[in-house]
Each structure stands twice: as C-alpha cells, then as structure tokens.
Amino acid sequence: MGIAMRETFGRTLQLMKDDPRLVVLDADLGSATKSLMFKSVCPQRYIDVGIAEQDMVGTAAGLSVCGMIPIVSTFSVFLVGRALDQIRNTIAYPNLNVKLAGTHAGVSVGYDGASHEAVADLAIMRALPNMTVLCSSDAPETAAMLKTAYNYQGPVYMRISRIGVNDYHDENYKFKIGQGEIICPGTDCSVIATGIMVPEAITAAKLLKKSNISLCVINMPSIKPIDRNLIIRAAKVTGAIVTAEEHNIIGGLGSAVSEVLSTTVPVPMQFVGIKDCYGTSGDYNVLLQAYHLKATDIAAAVKKAITMKNNM
Amino acid sequence: MDITDLTEVSRRIRLDTIKAIYHVKTGHPGGALSIADILAVLYFNELNIDVQNPAWPDRDRFILSKGHGCTSLYAALAEKGFFQKEKLLTLRQYGSILQGHPDMKSTPGLDMSSGSLGQGLSIGNGMALAAKLQNKSYRVYVLLGDGELEEGQIWEAAMTASKYHLDNLIAIIDANGLQINGPTDEVMQVEPIDKKFSAFGWNTIVIDGNAIPQILTALKKVKRVKNKPSVIIAKTIKGKGISYMENNIKWHSGVPNPQEYKTALQELEGEL
Incomplete structure (x- = not known):
C-alpha cells in the first residue's frame, strides 16, 4: 500500500514552500487534510480562518487578485457544499488563479459517514464554467497534479482521497491537464x-x-x-x-x-x-x-x- | 480636492446615475444614491490609484460588496476617467462594459466582481493579507450594505480581519436602513452595528454618511489605528438627492417615469 494521498498532499505543499506567492488556507481541518504540514515549515503563509469555508474561499480570492497563489483545502464535501456560491461567483466567474483541494472525497472517508462523504463534487465543479476539475488516483499522481495545478493559470478543483492505494505511478510520472x-x-x-x-x-x-x-x-x-x-x-x-x-x-x-x-x-x-x-x-x-x-x-x-x- | 469640489463631484455622480438608469430603464437607484458621497470622497480624495495604470500593483483597492449599488460606482469611475461617460448609457445592456452587477473583467478600474451579497469583506481580508505578506503599504476599502450584514459570511470575515490585525483594511457600512422586504430593523435586527463590530475586535466610528466633511474626517482617523481593522458606519439616506426617492423602499430598484425624471434632474441640477 502506498502512502495516503492526503499525506502526499501535505508533503508536496512543504516542498513548494520556497515560492513566495504560495499561501495555504485552512478551515480548521489541517490536521486531517495535512495542510498543517505546510504550517510547520512556513507559518507566515499559512492562514487558518477557523471553521468558516465561505470566508476561506473569499479570502483566497482577495489574495489571488493581489498576486498570491492560494491553495485552499478542506474536506471536499464542505468545500464544494458550503462554499459553492463563493467558488461560483468569486473564483470561477472572475476566473481567478485559486486552487481548491477537496480532500476526503467519496465513501472511502469511512467511519465519518454520509455527512462527510462527497459524492457529487465532480458533478458540481464540472458544471462551473472556467473551472478545471482533476482527480488523483495514487500518491505520485497527487504530487504531480498539485504541482501542475499550481503552475496552471486559472481556477482548479482537485479531488483527493483520504486513503492510500497501491501506487502504480512512480516519481517520474508526468501529469498534464486534459490528458489521460x-x-x-x-x-x-x-x-x-x-x-x-x-x-x-x-x-x-x-x-x-x-x-x-x-x-x-x-x-x-x-x-x-x-x-x-x-x-x-x-x-x-x-x-x-x-x-x-x-x-x-x-x-x-x-x-x-x-x-x-x-x-x-x-x-x-x-x-x-x-x-x-x-x-x-x-x-x-x-x-x-x-x-x-x-x-x-x-x-x-x-x-x-x-x-x-x-x-x- | 476640497469639500466644495467633492460635493460637486457627488452631485455629478448622482446625476449620471439617474441619467443612466432612466436611459436604459433598469437599475437600482436607491442604494446607488446613498453611497454617492462616500464614492466621491474615496475616488477623488482617498484612493491612491492611477487612471493611466488601473492594474498598478501598489494601488489602494476598493470593493463594492453591495454590488447592486454599482451604477454610482460606474459614474464615479467614468468621472475619474477610467472610461468615457457615454458608456454609462450602455448600463446593463448586452455587450456593455457595465454589467448589471460589477464584473472586474469587463469594467476598467474595477478591482473585484460582486453581486452575491456577503462576500466582499472576506475578499478584502485576502487583499489586505496579501499587502502584509508582500510588505506593501496599500489599503483596502470595502463598502457594504447594512442589510448585507445579515449574511453570515460577513461575521466570519469580521473575525478573520481581527485575528490577523488587518489595520490596512477599512470597511464602510452604507447604513441606509432599508432593504428589499422593508426597513432593515424589521426584516432582521442588524443593529447595534457598532457594538457588534466592536465586540469582534474592530475599531468603529459612526458618522453621517452623506456628510462629506464627516467622511473625510473618519477616513483620516481610521488610518491612524494600528493592529486592528476599522469600520465606518455611515448612516445614509437611501435615494439621497432625489426627494421622492429618499427613504422610500420602492426605489431599491426601479425607473422614474418622465415626470419623476424631470423632477430628479431639476433637483440635482438645482443644487448647483
């Protein structure tokens, strides 16, 4: 079994810390999404708005229009659900360069149950004009995808699972948006x-x-x-x-x-x-x-x- | 610009606002007229912006969170010279640079899109945080409606601004006391606005938001406040400047008939 994809998400954020444009935003789930790993290496560019997904997405929009590149993360069910209007009107419609990382997607969340299991996030995000929608399948792809999404100009929704799988890619894997x-x-x-x-x-x-x-x-x-x-x-x-x-x-x-x-x-x-x-x-x-x-x-x-x- | 000149600018903003709405037969006059004095002071005395370089990275930022009031913002931007005044007569029309609610991709000089209420303060926080992270000295001004304070996200953002000591963020509440369904204090008790923001850790000032000298003084004062965000609660009159629209709920959106329009022009031009 490979390492959990959320773990890879956190590790990759750490590796990206030297870019002064990167800001990581969290809504009190950083210990679960692993964005807290970024805080441990770059506390000044880690922003925790508390349990407030709508504010988190809006704050990211403001950072973005002033030249920063925000990576917002929380459980996908809350990101896409609670902050949908903010994503729609404030990120996707103005086509802002904000990366939305929805972790703990699907039923593989496990014990937390239905309230925490996103089953419609791809459908919802896919229907928003301007939005790019990605979904990672193992640890190497999660890392490659996050870096690619970061370097792409425009809004991206990236779906990440909580669990690890048998990695079938290695670290040489090249991910390209729009390519299977x-x-x-x-x-x-x-x-x-x-x-x-x-x-x-x-x-x-x-x-x-x-x-x-x-x-x-x-x-x-x-x-x-x-x-x-x-x-x-x-x-x-x-x-x-x-x-x-x-x-x-x-x-x-x-x-x-x-x-x-x-x-x-x-x-x-x-x-x-x-x-x-x-x-x-x-x-x-x-x-x-x-x-x-x-x-x-x-x-x-x-x-x-x-x-x-x-x-x- | 002195007070007389700013008063003249605010009169022209009102005049251009009502001309545009009458011409295209659609728009929100009430909440556009209530903020005309605040916009005049911001765009002609306060904001450090460059009309020749609207995307200047070090400029002050302005967000009209109550996006439906945009006709007077468009009038202010035209008055400032971001685009020709004739464009105001294309308001809300297909292909216009002046959308029904603010669209930053369409309108020169506009820092942020808005229209869905309750979001501007969070966005302003993001801009103010960016300034701090980049060691830049620009300020961020967010103009909100009082009815808009009913949106929960405003209070999420109020906590965030306070947590991050955003003294480069200035919120202004257009407290005109009316919203679509009735007087704000009947629809939802948002008062006491100053005490609420104060409890959230903000510096607060209450002023007459249609009195230009008070707006000038308040903006000067809040810039001296360190380590916390400031909010100016500007008590305004919805529909201000056109007698029959003042404090009249029906002018949230709506178009004057020819006789009403004539009266509006007489009143606004008569102020000369």
Missing part, C-alpha cells in the same frame, strides 16, 4: 477510471484475463477538460466502454465520457459508481464493497458492456 493515460492496452473493452478506482480497474483487468477478456485500462485524472481524443480512440478500438468512479454516476466521469461518445462514437457503456445515493459509516474497504466499487464490480460491468457490444 493508457495503463494497460486491451481490445475487448476499455475501462476509463479515475481516483481510487484506477487501481481497482487494474485488478479487474487481471481478473478478466483469466476469462480471456482483454481489457484496456485508462486513467482519466483530468475530468475537465477531458481527453476527448483518447476516449474516442478507446471506443473505436474496443467498441465498449465502462467508466469507474468513486462518485455519483450522475454528473461525474461517466457523464463526461458519455457526453463525448454520444456525439462521436456511440458505443455500449456501463457506469460503475455510486448509484445516486449517500454514503454511510464503516470501514472503507467494506464501504467500497457495499457500494459496488471493487474490481469484481468493474469486471461484471465489463462483461455486460461486451455482451451489449456483441448483441448489436
């Missing part, structure tokens, strides 16, 4: 996954190999802009697509992929994700099973998609 990557090639079906579902998809490919099914696994860390060319190519080559995300099947990665394919290469699709419901408390592994977010669920969806393809 083929993790393993295949010919029968493609699974396009994001976040912690990518390692599950890799496992699914191994499981399906035993049934002589050749699965192409694609990591899609950039939800908006999305890698249209790669999606179209995957549809053309494999003729069936499964999307996998730790997010509501409404409005997230699955919707983004089907928006591309329905107007270009319509192929049979299946959606692995949270089926329009809230999370609950529990061990995160139990929750991933309960919400059908495991490799076996992806493998089952792949078989359905292939059956649809064969029946066409």
Whole structure:
C-alpha cells in the first residue's frame, strides 16, 4: 500500500514552500487534510480562518487578485457544499488563479459517514464554467497534479482521497491537464477510471484475463477538460466502454465520457459508481464493497458492456 | 480636492446615475444614491490609484460588496476617467462594459466582481493579507450594505480581519436602513452595528454618511489605528438627492417615469 494521498498532499505543499506567492488556507481541518504540514515549515503563509469555508474561499480570492497563489483545502464535501456560491461567483466567474483541494472525497472517508462523504463534487465543479476539475488516483499522481495545478493559470478543483492505494505511478510520472493515460492496452473493452478506482480497474483487468477478456485500462485524472481524443480512440478500438468512479454516476466521469461518445462514437457503456445515493459509516474497504466499487464490480460491468457490444 | 469640489463631484455622480438608469430603464437607484458621497470622497480624495495604470500593483483597492449599488460606482469611475461617460448609457445592456452587477473583467478600474451579497469583506481580508505578506503599504476599502450584514459570511470575515490585525483594511457600512422586504430593523435586527463590530475586535466610528466633511474626517482617523481593522458606519439616506426617492423602499430598484425624471434632474441640477 502506498502512502495516503492526503499525506502526499501535505508533503508536496512543504516542498513548494520556497515560492513566495504560495499561501495555504485552512478551515480548521489541517490536521486531517495535512495542510498543517505546510504550517510547520512556513507559518507566515499559512492562514487558518477557523471553521468558516465561505470566508476561506473569499479570502483566497482577495489574495489571488493581489498576486498570491492560494491553495485552499478542506474536506471536499464542505468545500464544494458550503462554499459553492463563493467558488461560483468569486473564483470561477472572475476566473481567478485559486486552487481548491477537496480532500476526503467519496465513501472511502469511512467511519465519518454520509455527512462527510462527497459524492457529487465532480458533478458540481464540472458544471462551473472556467473551472478545471482533476482527480488523483495514487500518491505520485497527487504530487504531480498539485504541482501542475499550481503552475496552471486559472481556477482548479482537485479531488483527493483520504486513503492510500497501491501506487502504480512512480516519481517520474508526468501529469498534464486534459490528458489521460493508457495503463494497460486491451481490445475487448476499455475501462476509463479515475481516483481510487484506477487501481481497482487494474485488478479487474487481471481478473478478466483469466476469462480471456482483454481489457484496456485508462486513467482519466483530468475530468475537465477531458481527453476527448483518447476516449474516442478507446471506443473505436474496443467498441465498449465502462467508466469507474468513486462518485455519483450522475454528473461525474461517466457523464463526461458519455457526453463525448454520444456525439462521436456511440458505443455500449456501463457506469460503475455510486448509484445516486449517500454514503454511510464503516470501514472503507467494506464501504467500497457495499457500494459496488471493487474490481469484481468493474469486471461484471465489463462483461455486460461486451455482451451489449456483441448483441448489436 | 476640497469639500466644495467633492460635493460637486457627488452631485455629478448622482446625476449620471439617474441619467443612466432612466436611459436604459433598469437599475437600482436607491442604494446607488446613498453611497454617492462616500464614492466621491474615496475616488477623488482617498484612493491612491492611477487612471493611466488601473492594474498598478501598489494601488489602494476598493470593493463594492453591495454590488447592486454599482451604477454610482460606474459614474464615479467614468468621472475619474477610467472610461468615457457615454458608456454609462450602455448600463446593463448586452455587450456593455457595465454589467448589471460589477464584473472586474469587463469594467476598467474595477478591482473585484460582486453581486452575491456577503462576500466582499472576506475578499478584502485576502487583499489586505496579501499587502502584509508582500510588505506593501496599500489599503483596502470595502463598502457594504447594512442589510448585507445579515449574511453570515460577513461575521466570519469580521473575525478573520481581527485575528490577523488587518489595520490596512477599512470597511464602510452604507447604513441606509432599508432593504428589499422593508426597513432593515424589521426584516432582521442588524443593529447595534457598532457594538457588534466592536465586540469582534474592530475599531468603529459612526458618522453621517452623506456628510462629506464627516467622511473625510473618519477616513483620516481610521488610518491612524494600528493592529486592528476599522469600520465606518455611515448612516445614509437611501435615494439621497432625489426627494421622492429618499427613504422610500420602492426605489431599491426601479425607473422614474418622465415626470419623476424631470423632477430628479431639476433637483440635482438645482443644487448647483
């Protein structure tokens, strides 16, 4: 198991401390999001507004228009939920250079339960004009993504999980906004996954190999802009697509992929994700099973998609 | 600029405000007229800004948090020379640089977008914090409505400004006592505004916000205060300068008819 993605988030912030433009903002969750690690190396550019997400986002806007580059972080459910109007009117609409890091996304938050589990953040952020939406899938990608988002000019929402996964990237990984990557090639079906579902998809490919099914696994860390060319190519080559995300099947990665394919290469699709419901408390592994977010669920969806393809 | 000149500027801001709203038949006259004197003093006596270089990094910043009052801000910016006065007659129209609520990407001289109430003070805090982090001496001025104080984010920001000792931040409350649904003290008890800010750790001053000498004195005083933010509670008259609009709730938004417009022009031009 690799290190937790929030841990990587904190470590990467520490490594970025020498840029005098960087300001890290927190709303009393720095010990959980790990932004407190930045405070320990650069207290003067760490701002804690207390339990006040709306004020945090507004403060970031003011810092931004005066030449600083703020990285705002809190649990994604509170960032996107409580501060939505601030993000919409004060960050996205004026297109300000503010980075929004939503940690503890999805049901893998675990024991804290539904109130703390963001299941709609990708959908909400994706629908805001000007907003770039990213989702990291392992520790090296979290680090690369944070640095890329920081150097990009404009508002970015970055979704980060609490947990660690089996890292499938190394520190040489190059992340580019708008670009997906083929993790393993295949010919029968493609699974396009994001976040912690990518390692599950890799496992699914191994499981399906035993049934002589050749699965192409694609990591899609950039939800908006999305890698249209790669999606179209995957549809053309494999003729069936499964999307996998730790997010509501409404409005997230699955919707983004089907928006591309329905107007270009319509192929049979299946959606692995949270089926329009809230999370609950529990061990995160139990929750991933309960919400059908495991490799076996992806493998089952792949078989359905292939059956649809064969029946066409 | 002396008091006579500032009074003349505020008269022209009011005149241009009502001309624009009448011309395009849409807008919010009441809350634009109540702040005309404050805007005149800020833009013609107080703010360290450069019309030739609107993006000058060391300039003072101004945020109109009560964004619906923007017609008089546009009039002040035009008066200052950020754009031609004729642009005022394109207010709120498709393709105009003067949007229905302030849009920093459209209007020269505008430091921040606004329109959704309650957000300007947090943004001002961010600007003031940036000045401190960059060792710059510019000040940040945020103009808020009294009804706007009903938004919870204002009080989040009030705590943050106090925590970070933002003595380079000056909030001004346009306390005109009226909001859309009725008198502010009936809709929601925001008073005592001065005691509330004082309890949040702010330096407070209460003035007549339509009296230019008082605005001048208050701004001079607050600049001497160290280690804490200041708020000027400016008691104003909504619709100030046009008799039938003064303290009349129906002019929050609305357009005068031709007879009312004639009266408005006579009153504002008669002040000469």
